[in-house]
Amino acid sequence: MQQAHSQTHPRIAFWLVLLVVFLDWTGIGLVYPIFSAMLFHPDCPILHESTSHALRGWYLGVLLASMSIAQFFSSPILGSLSDQKGRKPIFIITLLLTAVGYLLSAGAIWGESLGYLILSRVVVGLAAGNASVVSATIADLSSHENKTKNFGLFSMACGVGFTLGPFLGGELSQFGFAVPFICSAIATLTNTLLMLYYFKETHIPDPQTIARGYLDGFKDV
Numbered sequence: 001m002q003q004a005h006s007q008t009h010p011r012i013a014f015w016l017v018l019l020v021v022f023l024d025w026t027g028i029g030l031v032y033p034i035f036s037a038m039l040f041h042p043d044c045p046i047l048h049e050s051t052s053h054a055l056r057g058w059y060l061g062v063l064l065a066s067m068s069i070a071q072f073f074s075s076p077i078l079g080s081l082s083d084q085k086g087r088k089p090i091f092i093i094t095l096l097l098t099a100v101g102y103l104l105s106a107g108a109i110w111g112e113s114l115g116y117l118i119l120s121r122v123v124v125g126l127a128a129g130n131a132s133v134v135s136a137t138i139a140d141l142s143s144h145e146n147k148t149k150n151f152g153l154f155s156m157a158c159g160v161g162f163t164l165g166p167f168l169g170g171e172l173s174q175f176g177f178a179v180p181f182i183c184s185a186i187a188t189l190t191n192t193l194l195m196l197y198y199f200k201e202t203h204i205p206d207p208q209t210i211a212r213g214y215l216d217g218f219k220d221v
Contacts, residue, residue, distance in 0.1 A: 010141050016199050017141075018153060019191055020091065021134045022161040023184070027098070027124060028067065029165020030180055034173050035063050038109075045112040059114065066118055070125025079132030087137045088201045090130060095192040097127035102185035106178035140202035 038044055039056045047056060082090040101124035108116035134154070142150045172180040 013199050013202060014138070014141050014150065016191075016195055017134050017137050018157045019194070020095070021131065021154060022157040023187055023191055024098075024128050024131065025158045025161030026165040026168065027102070027128070027161075027184055029162040030169040030184060031064065031121075032166045033170040034177055034180060035060055037173065038177050039063075046109075046114045046117065062118060063121055066121040067125035067128065070122045071128045071131070074126040074129030075132040076129075078129045079136060082133040082136055082203065084205055086201050086205060087133055087140070087203050088195065088199055090133050091195050091199065092192060094127040094130040094133075095188055095195065098124055099185045099188040099192065101127060102181045102188065105181040106185070109178040109181070137202050 039047060039060050040053070042049060044056075047059070078090055078094065101120050104120035104123060105117060108114075108120055135151075138150050138154055139147070168183075169180045172183055
């Protein structure tokens with residue numbers, strides 16, 4: 001496995017990567033109290049007041065599932081691209097895309113558009129496919145001795161993020177359902193800047209390797 005000059009500061013890169021996955025999983029949990037409270041509120045501006053509880057529940061399921069479905073398809077593709085182009089460019093692009101998705105969520109709530117709200121979750125899900133890049137980067141940064149510990153911290157970041165997400169979503173939504181998404185966009189953009197300036201590439205692609213197609217990530221699934 002090829003590793004770049006980032007190995008002079010491997011812990012900085014490692015903790016920045018954990019921040020990526022922490023924010024991803026915080027964003028996953030963030031929406032549970034927001035969407036349920038919003039869709040089942042009798043004065044919900046996104047749905048007509050005559051919408052049945054069954055249909056409201058169906059829309060809630062679509063909103064919650066759309067991110068995971070999009071992530072399922074994007075994860076192998078982003079992992080393959082990071083092998084070809086390096087980890088850092090994929091991180092920067094996906095973090096920016098995540099911020100756009102959160103801002104689109106806020107705009108959809110302000111504009112009272114269910115369609116755009118679903119679209120925003122798809123955008124965030126496509127960006128969350130960078131989980132495969134996170135795993136690859138941790139492998140880049142890990143020696144045989146600390147690999148188990150590093151992946152344990154990776155799992156811990158996922159769990160802590162998913163635990164804090166609903167709490168933060170519930171607390172921040174008291175100021176408006178769009179506020180949690182604005183805060184998430186700000187946090188993601190901050191992470192983007194940190195990655196841009198402090199994260200050094202951990203994987204230098206082999207120039208002799210012929211670039212593979214974008215769908216090659218699915219071959220090993």
